[in-house]
Amino acid sequence: MPELPEVETVINILKPLIIGKTIDKIDIFYDRLIQSDYDTFTKKLIGRTFKSVDRYGKYIFLNLDENLTIITHLRMEGKFRFTSDTSPRIKATSLIFEFKDKTYLCFDDTRKFGLMYLTNTNEKFNVEMIKKLGVEANKVTESDKEKIFKKLNANKKIKELLLDQTIMCGIGNIYADEILYKSHINPFTKGKDLTTFDYENIVKFAKITLEDAIKAGGSTIHSFHPSEGVDGRFQVQLTCYGKEGEICPNCGTTFHKTFIGGRGTTYCPNCQVNPYLRKAIGITGPIGSGKSSVLSHLASLGYVTLNCDDIIHELYRMPIHKNKISKILHTDFDIDNQKKKQTAKLIMINDPLKKKAVENYIYPKLEEILVKHIEENEKVAIEVPLLFKAHFEYMFSKIFVIELSKEKQISNLKIRNDEIEKSLKLNNDYYYNKDNKFIINIKNKSTLEDLFNQIDSFLN
Numbered sequence: 001m002p003e004l005p006e007v008e009t010v011i012n013i014l015k016p017l018i019i020g021k022t023i024d025k026i027d028i029f030y031d032r033l034i035q036s037d038y039d040t041f042t043k044k045l046i047g048r049t050f051k052s053v054d055r056y057g058k059y060i061f062l063n064l065d066e067n068l069t070i071i072t073h074l075r076m077e078g079k080f081r082f083t084s085d086t087s088p089r090i091k092a093t094s095l096i097f098e099f100k101d102k103t104y105l106c107f108d109d110t111r112k113f114g115l116m117y118l119t120n121t122n123e124k125f126n127v128e129m130i131k132k133l134g135v136e137a138n139k140v141t142e143s144d145k146e147k148i149f150k151k152l153n154a155n156k157k158i159k160e161l162l163l164d165q166t167i168m169c170g171i172g173n174i175y176a177d178e179i180l181y182k183s184h185i186n187p188f189t190k191g192k193d194l195t196t197f198d199y200e201n202i203v204k205f206a207k208i209t210l211e212d213a214i215k216a217g218g219s220t221i222h223s224f225h226p227s228e229g230v231d232g233r234f235q236v237q238l239t240c241y242g243k244e245g246e247i248c249p250n251c252g253t254t255f256h257k258t259f260i261g262g263r264g265t266t267y268c269p270n271c272q273v274n275p276y277l278r279k280a281i282g283i284t285g286p287i288g289s290g291k292s293s294v295l296s297h298l299a300s301l302g303y304v305t306l307n308c309d310d311i312i313h314e315l316y317r318m319p320i321h322k323n324k325i326s327k328i329l330h331t332d333f334d335i336d337n338q339k340k341k342q343t344a345k346l347i348m349i350n351d352p353l354k355k356k357a358v359e360n361y362i363y364p365k366l367e368e369i370l371v372k373h374i375e376e377n378e379k380v381a382i383e384v385p386l387l388f389k390a391h392f393e394y395m396f397s398k399i400f401v402i403e404l405s406k407e408k409q410i411s412n413l414k415i416r417n418d419e420i421e422k423s424l425k426l427n428n429d430y431y432y433n434k435d436n437k438f439i440i441n442i443k444n445k446s447t448l449e450d451l452f453n454q455i456d457s458f459l460n
């Protein structure tokens, strides 16, 4: 379905083609296209001349002399086609305006959802379908905001509210995803759970997104051939919509696709955190830091506990994943065979791209399992060594990062002196966003009891 910028492109293309043209004959092949009185439509328009074309939201106004306006909407597949071909009708054609100069404006619509409605020009904004529309999403002024914010403060998912044309009009499925991505808002969030800051961002990014798209549409007009049909579609630089499985340029997390109200919805789970999902406890830290001890402690406090290393090993053993990883690494991948495991490890160390490809394949599978457990259980604690690397921050209401001195790490791991340097590298392989307010740094410096006491004090 075309959105506001596409409709803007359509009217800019139509203007020079039809303004000044006088209707000589109307052929209608799909009666239900005409939603005002049929006979009036077919009689009153003969001999009338197109004077101007404008729009409100995604509705197009074809204005004629004698105070007449045809309101039209392209809906799913509708498009205008201008031609001088003497047999202009094609299979999808619903209507043809034949002009005095033997040119034709056809309305082609394979899905037949398009509409036309004849009214008086000075009455066009009072027709119910126009009257009920909210302010255009790219033209919201300061004084419109209060009314819009009030309507957004509803017990419905924000994605659905953005598609509701009575709140703001002109936003369709594509730009709704773009606006929410830019606003860092999860599409599942209820409108009423958002802040005024969020509402401000929605309005701001709606304007920017639509204006940018209108500009992009304007630049496509030069290469346009009216005989191909005007549906306004053009290539626009999208950052989120349709990017399922691709990497978020902002944070490196994989874009997810889901359905909201039957509409495909793409979002970044890390930049657009789902507030209902952010409830698990995450435990991370270098090797030998005491993560597993903390996990056992949380199990004793009634938490459902998961260990990501264990889950990944289970995934690696599944034939479907084993085969896929064998293909990525060009070797027979088998973690239960020491020699093959070592070979795979060496390949990944020597070829970072292959390592990345394995991670990009396996992390989403792991992610799916973790999300499912978090959704199904009230109290979940997860040991995630790769938490920051895999961008799983969005799942956790608390992330315990366990830190310890090199000396303690060495004693915990009971490492021999000659291996110390090698092992300490593990401690440095560790980067995370220090601004993440959900992170709690825990210093493991004396006993396990002291470690657990620290955890307990942050849990309460």
Ligand SMILES: [Zn+2]
Binding pocket: 248, 249, 250, 251, 252, 253, 268, 269, 270, 271, 272
């Ligand atoms: Zn992101």
